[in-house]
Amino acid sequence: MPEPGRALPQPTPETQHFWDGTKAGELRLQRCDDCRHVYFPPRPFCPKCGTRKVSVFAASGKAILDSYVIHHRKVPGFEPPYAIAVVKLDEGPRMMTNIVECPQTPEALQLDMPLEVVFAQQNDAITLPFFRPTRG
Amino acid sequence: MPHNTVAVVGAAETTKLGVIPDMSQIQLHADAALNAMADCGLKPKDIDGVATAGETPVQIAHYLGITPTWVDGTAVGGCSFMIHVRHAAAAIEAGLAKTILVTHGESGRSRVGNPPRSVPPSSLNGQFEQPFGPMGPPSLFPIPVLRYMKTYGVTHEQIAMVSVVQREWAAKNPRATFRDPITVEDVLNSRMIAYPFRLLQCCLVTDGGGALILTSAERAKDFPTKPVYILGTGESVETPMVSQMESFTSSRAFSVAGPTAFREAGIKHSDVDHLMIYDAFAHLPLFGLEDLGFVPRGEAGRFIAERNTAPGSKLPLNTNGGGLSYMHSGMYGMYALQESVRQMRGTAPAQIPAAKVSVCHGVGGMFAASGTIIFSNQKP
Ligand SMILES: [Zn+2]
Numbered sequence: 001m002p003e004p005g006r007a008l009p010q011p012t013p014e015t016q017h018f019w020d021g022t023k024a025g026e027l028r029l030q031r032c033d034d035c036r037h038v039y040f041p042p043r044p045f046c047p048k049c050g051t052r053k054v055s056v057f058a059a060s061g062k063a064i065l066d067s068y069v070i071h072h073r074k075v076p077g078f079e080p081p082y083a084i085a086v087v088k089l090d091e092g093p094r095m096m097t098n099i100v101e102c103p104q105t106p107e108a109l110q111l112d113m114p115l116e117v118v119f120a121q122q123n124d125a126i127t128l129p130f131f132r133p134t135r136g
Numbered sequence: 137m138p139h140n141t142v143a144v145v146g147a148a149e150t151t152k153l154g155v156i157p158d159m160s161q162i163q164l165h166a167d168a169a170l171n172a173m174a175d176c177g178l179k180p181k182d183i184d185g186v187a188t189a190g191e192t193p194v195q196i197a198h199y200l201g202i203t204p205t206w207v208d209g210t211a212v213g214g215c216s217f218m219i220h221v222r223h224a225a226a227a228i229e230a231g232l233a234k235t236i237l238v239t240h241g242e243s244g245r246s247r248v249g250n251p252p253r254s255v256p257p258s259s260l261n262g263q264f265e266q267p268f269g270p271m272g273p274p275s276l277f278p279i280p281v282l283r284y285m286k287t288y289g290v291t292h293e294q295i296a297m298v299s300v301v302q303r304e305w306a307a308k309n310p311r312a313t314f315r316d317p318i319t320v321e322d323v324l325n326s327r328m329i330a331y332p333f334r335l336l337q338c339c340l341v342t343d344g345g346g347a348l349i350l351t352s353a354e355r356a357k358d359f360p361t362k363p364v365y366i367l368g369t370g371e372s373v374e375t376p377m378v379s380q381m382e383s384f385t386s387s388r389a390f391s392v393a394g395p396t397a398f399r400e401a402g403i404k405h406s407d408v409d410h411l412m413i414y415d416a417f418a419h420l421p422l423f424g425l426e427d428l429g430f431v432p433r434g435e436a437g438r439f440i441a442e443r444n445t446a447p448g449s450k451l452p453l454n455t456n457g458g459g460l461s462y463m464h465s466g467m468y469g470m471y472a473l474q475e476s477v478r479q480m481r482g483t484a485p486a487q488i489p490a491a492k493v494s495v496c497h498g499v500g501g502m503f504a505a506s507g508t509i510i511f512s513n514q515k516p
Contacts, residue, residue: 006267006269007255007257007262007266007267008257008267009257009258009262009263009264009266009267010256010257010258010262010263011258011263012258012263015263040264040380041260041263041264041377041380066283066384067279067280067281067282067283067384068279068282069275069276069278069279069281069282069330069331069332069333070328070330070331071269071270071271071275071329071330072327072328072329072330072331073271073274073275073329073330075269075270075271075275077269078269081328081331082269084268084269084270084275084276084279084330085268086279086378086379086384094379094380095264095379096264096265096268096270096377096379097268098268098269106331106332111282111283111286128267128268
């Protein structure tokens with residue numbers, strides 16, 4: 001039996017657009033048509049003002065490293081030590097992710113460093129958004 | 137709602153704490169409940185209200201042979217029991233019940249008779265956190281720490297002192313799991329769990345339970361135990377996902393629950409003789425001290441490192457040794473409440489002389505929820 005891989009999301013009707021987006025190479029967020037609040041995770045209404053008038057849009061994919069831990073225990077699908085990070089997107093919301101193409105050390109992982117999204121296909125249905133240090 | 141009209145009259149932990157492989161989770165609830173009833177001379181037929189988390193109030197009422205007129209199954213993690221106390225006080229004031237039992241029991245280490253932990257992959261946590269490799273609280277709860285340290289210039293050594301000072305308190309407590317002194321070097325050389333936190337900055341995992349019995353302050357006079365009055369209470373919740381906290385340098389749930397309790401109690405910080413802040417991990421006392429207004433923003437690390445919460449200080453904090461050294465079954469809030477009650481009764485192993493006011497502040501989930509109870513042993 002192959003080793004079990006990482007836990008994968010099971011999209012719901014309210015989140016399907018996000019996972020369709022990552023598959024298509026877009027990081028999709030939502031914006032309130034009334035109060036302009038940009039929010040995450042997905043839901044079909046604005047958590048700030050309660051209106052159902054919201055739109056999906058493709059975010060820039062740019063972010064900064066907000067905070068993280070470097071996990072040292074064994075988890076299916078991961079080779080410790082690895083960072084579990086939270087990034088702050090340029091559009092405002094935060095999201096949990098992994099930082100790739102970067103040593104998983106406190107020296108390499110500097111808070112506030114600029115990052116950009118990369119998309120990593122896991123299977124036919126799921127592509128996860130990871131972030132890497134911005135190039136150039 | 138100003139309280140002081142409701143009191144804790146019964147309080148006890150399970151007979152044993154630590155590793156209890158011969159008891160299932162529901163029996164840990166019952167063992168603590170029977171001890172609390174014995175503490176104040178009551179039988180199950182005398183109880184008309186049941187609040188619990190981990191098990192449902194249905195399971196606990198049936199198991200103990202109680203026919204309640206009021207139940208509360210609020211289950212928001214380790215501070216559920218603070219919130220139960222708050223709801224129980226309101227229920228007694230409203231006349232919904234006269235004598236309320238709050239129980240906790242958890243086979244956190246032996247895992248006898250408790251459901252397996254899992255995160256459904258369709259939940260928001262399952263979709264937007266689990267795929268990135270967390271494995272339980274040690275991998276998630278410390279996520280805000282590096283941001284907090286950078287914002288305020290807090291050092292690893294200062295945070296390590298949280299564990300050192302709490303071990304000093306634990307050394308005074310015969311029931312504490314870990315009692316041998318430790319140094320900052322010991323903390324910073326212990327096994328890395330999730331950088332920046334090491335083993336000695338993460339809570340224990342043990343088995344145990346605790347129970348409280350509350351009634352009106354009026355009736356409390358007729359009980360054999362010294363009444364411990366509820367002066368003020370607060371509660372709130374923020375987010376099930378640590379990644380979605382409004383801030384990584386403050387807990388919104390703490391900032392609502394704590395000040396609400398202080399307003400209800402009508403006390404100042406200088407009135408507080410004894411403080412419990414739920415310490416599943418070493419940064420929680422820092423966030424608690426700041427969000428409850430005991431110290432200015434960013435100063436809690438220095439405050440603890442300079443021994444302002446240590447034995448002999450003016451603000452004794454986590455005097456049982458805390459979740460870091462005393463015990464931690466998973467939902468630690470009940471043990472913090474038990475220590476506050478002991479301090480107000482004058483029966484704590486590390487008793488604070490002449491303590492009159494105790495603040496007990498809890499967290500649930502990874503900063504998901506919070507509950508605060510302010511106790512006093514002074515007659516209303
Ligand atoms: Zn809005």
